[in-house]
Amino acid sequence: MPYKTFKQTVKNTYMDRLDFFYRHFTGQQDMPPWSLRHFVGGANDFQEIGAAFLREIKGYGLLKKDMNILDIGCGCGRMAYHLEKDAEARTLNLRYTGMDIDHRCIAWCQKNLAPKTPAFQFFHANIHSESYNPRGPVNENEYRFPLDDEAFDLIIMSSVYTHLLEQAMQNYLKECARMLQKDGILYATFFTYQDEHEARNGSARRPLIYPCYHEHIAFANETFPEAAVAYQIDYLRKTIASCGLVEERPPVFAYQDIFFLKRA
Numbered sequence: 151m152p153y154k155t156f157k158q159t160v161k162n163t164y165m166d167r168l169d170f171f172y173r174h175f176t177g178q179q180d181m182p183p184w185s186l187r188h189f190v191g192g193a194n195d196f197q198e199i200g201a202a203f204l205r206e207i208k209g210y211g212l213l214k215k216d217m218n219i220l221d222i223g224c225g226c227g228r229m230a231y232h233l234e235k236d237a238e239a240r241t242l243n244l245r246y247t248g249m250d251i252d253h254r255c256i257a258w259c260q261k262n263l264a265p266k267t268p269a270f271q272f273f274h275a276n277i278h279s280e281s282y283n284p285r286g287p288v289n290e291n292e293y294r295f296p297l298d299d300e301a302f303d304l305i306i307m308s309s310v311y312t313h314l315l316e317q318a319m320q321n322y323l324k325e326c327a328r329m330l331q332k333d334g335i336l337y338a339t340f341f342t343y344q345d346e347h348e349a350r351n352g353s354a355r356r357p358l359i360y361p362c363y364h365e366h367i368a369f370a371n372e373t374f375p376e377a378a379v380a381y382q383i384d385y386l387r388k389t390i391a392s393c394g395l396v397e398e399r400p401p402v403f404a405y406q407d408i409f410f411l412k413r414a
């Protein structure tokens with residue numbers, strides 16, 4: 151085992167034990183353990199980020215009665231956890247499918263979230279990602295989701311395209327176009343930049359810099375490019391169009407830029 155992985159495993163074990171007592175004494179036993187919250191980014195603000203995310207989705211008018219939702223890269227269920235708890239969402243008769251390439255996250259969701267809401271299901275895809283699932287045998291550039299055409303009203307990809315390289319990004323965009331219903335929406339976040347200066351130096355909304363600059367794609371770290379991937383915005387827009395999607399409304403430029411896409 152590489153030293154870095156060993157160090158993280160020791161830290162996870164230690165923090166999960168401490169966190170067990172923290173969750174118990176603060177009445178948050180139903181939250182995922184520290185190591186899974188840390189894995190998706192946000193060990194200490196799982197509740198705040200999840201609640202804000204749900205508020206956003208509702209604020210954009212994306213949550214509607216009887217919807218079928220697909221959450222690609224659902225992690226340890228931050229969205230599902232909040233949908234399940236939210237009084238309004240519970241009245242909407244939602245169906246929800248969460249998919250991720252991390253088997254620990256999916257195992258936790260299947261054990262802890264699925265039994266609470268029978269219309270919620272989760273599945274693991276053993277897809278290779280250098281940063282997230284280095285031993286996975288399945289090629290993310292060619293992966294076909296085992297889900298029907300035109301099955302979903304809303305597909306969520308929050309902080310997932312920010313970890314996909316070009317071919318995988320294109321494949322997932324095409325798969326989303328295939329799985330979206332005619333009026334369905336893909337809610338997807340990206341890191342984007344206008345030019346080399348912005349990629350290399352960051353901007354007011356996003357201080358993150360991408361020193362490994364390759365014209366239309368840039369990485370924060372060349373050794374682990376999937377750790378943080380940014381796309382030049384005109385290139386991204388052309389790619390979106392070539393994958394059979396169009397913008398349903400203008401993007402929201404924030405720390406991660408939010409795109410609202412529908413079938414062309």
Ligand SMILES: C[S@@+](CC[C@H](N)C(=O)[O-])C[C@H]1O[C@@H](n2cnc3c(N)ncnc32)[C@H](O)[C@@H]1O
Pocket residue numbers: 189190191222223224225226227228229249250251252255277279282290307308309310313314318
């Ligand atoms: C930053 S986390 C975000 C998790 C979740 N969407 C959320 O907002 O809480 C990124 C997630 O994407 C997943 N992921 C990475 N590559 C993926 C791929 N090719 N397909 C599906 N999920 C992927 C990771 O396992 C991880 O759970």
